[in-house]
Amino acid sequence: MSPLYIILVVYIAISFPIFYIVFNASQLVIDEEFHLRQGRHYCLGNFHIWDEKITTLPGLYVLSAIFLLPFKQCSTFALRLTSLICSIINLCLIFEIRRSLQQKVNLIKIAMETLTLSLLPPAYLFAHLYYTDITSITMILGMFLFNIKQRHNISALFGFASVLMRQTNIVWVGMILGTTIMDKLISQTLPFIKKDSEKRPTNSYSYNFQDIFSVFCFYSKRVYLVPKQIRLLFVHLIGYILTIAAFIAFILVNGSIVVGDKSAHEAAIHLPQIFYYSIFFAIFAPSITFKYMAPTLRILRRYWIFWILTAILSLIVIYANTNVHPYLLADNRHYLFYIWNKFYGRYYWFKYAMVPLYLISMTVLYQCISIRSAGFQILYTLCTIVSIALQQLIEIRYFILPFMIARLFASSVKFRFLILELLTYLIINSITFYLFSTKEIYWKDYDFIQRLIW
Structure with a gap:
């Protein structure tokens, strides 16, 4: 059996019982009050209703509508499943990214890393709640994975979706665009600059700061080549560029990166x-x-x-x-x-x-x-x-x-360090969910019990 399937089974076996524990402990955690209400509107097809207290774009609610609208299941339990399902998808994306980046592939070790990262305590708690964090991670991981695979249109689509989940994700779209431009320019140009370039790797993970400076000097002396390179890059990276252009248009129209209540997020x-x-x-x-x-x-x-x-x-x-x-x-x-x-x-x-x-x-x-x-x-x-x-x-x-x-x-x-990291996560998660389930916090202006989160 593939190591990925094994850790999937382990992750699901751990997560669903915890999901029920969290649900039974509290069906409304802090800002879930706004997210759940808006999620129900979209889940029921009421796309014209919007809560002005919400500061993010409606990506989370659109995704919930896609998942749940056919089943007409719009309860808190069903909406929170959006996060849990995306956390399972995240596990698969993490595994594929690590496998793509490793020169010497050890699937057992990659599986251990994947399971560990999937249990990252601050993120893992939100896998059981209805917040934008987990779905945001899903889109960013998808963007990076398909960028690594050089499938830039799909990568850009994930990048666009990530901004719909949370506006600040535009910076990671910018990172992908910037690194891809630099990778392509340097890998294409370096062989013309250094005579020994055939003897050294010129892939996207090998060039250094001196290489960047050399390429900059090369084009500064041959400015006539720049328009051609821009056209070539534009064709490959149009998806990222359109996403950033759309975001700039949104800022100009909205007047801020925040939608809804801007006062608390200046x-x-x-x-x-x-x-x-x-x-x-x-x-x-x-x-x-x-x-x-x-x-x-x-x-x-x-x-x-x-x-x-x-x-x-x-x-x-x-x-x-x-x-x-x-x-x-x-x-x-x-x-x-x-x-x-x-x-x-x-x-x-x-x-x-x-x-x-x-x-x-x-x-x-x-x-x-x-x-x-x-x-x-x-x-x-x-x-x-x-x-x-x-x-x-x-x-x-x-x-x-x-x-x-x-x-x-x-x-x-080293494998022993991975085991240490996994044990650390398991201990912290155990304490986190214990405190979540047992520590009761009371606020005068809330009728329900508050819970402790990250």
Whole structure:
């Protein structure tokens, strides 16, 4: 039996009992109030009704309508199944992406990685609720998979659908477009620049920053070649370009990236989010952290002057740009509420004391993506910063997609580290679902019991 089928059976066997536990514990979790109501409207074919409190485009509800409209099943249970079904699809997409990226294919190891990533705790909880997170991941994974397979029209279609799930996904469409352009230009141009290029690989994962500079210089001296290259790239990448053009048109018409209630989701420069994300990555990718910890410490010792200067800059950024959203201080239904109030908010020095851990975590993350092309490194870094550092509210959910992308494109790790990562996820998930089922939170303006989520 294929390893993919085995982990599918394991995942389904684990997930459906948990799905029932979550459903029995609570049939309405925080913002599900808006999503479920809107999902029912679309499920029943009432596409003209829209709730102004919703800030995302209607991709989730359209998908639910496609799944459920033929069956006329529009209950909370049925709508939440949208997320669970998509999480099963995600497992298959993760497996195919990892298999496509591995030079030496070990299906057992890939299956272990796939099962582990499918159980990523913050994402796995939302696989049992009716939020945009899981369906958003599905579309982004589909976009990356078909891009890797050079099937760009299908990839762009997934990219368009991802934006319908959540507008901020446009940055990952931009990443795909940018890396594909750089990959094609460099692979086509490098053989004309370097005499020894036949002796070295020129695929999309091998070129470095010097190669990018060489290609830039090549076209700067031969500007007459640029229009031809643009025409060739335009033909291949028209789907991505149309998606980005449609998004720009949406921004111009809507006046904002947010639909509905814009007041609670105003963009703001919040650079410490990069530090928080790096810690998230180091904690939830222990296989990568252990793999690169020794090299990271060597880099820090070797370039200690650079890291001291970086630490000083980090302290300045934390002092000048730490934003505390009112929701973070008031909403006790999220883990970050307790982390912030017990550490960051209680001790003024704590956020500064974390700087060494931030530097270590960021170095680990850099080494994780450094095996990929220079184009991937540049675009991933820029898109991650744009996707998280323009958000005033600290939300663990915002970290899931950049985490998944970096982890999927990482090099292979030792099997014992994978086992450690899987065990870590299982323990955290067990605690998460236990707290979800047993911890009862009461709000005066809500009749139903609130539950603790990421």
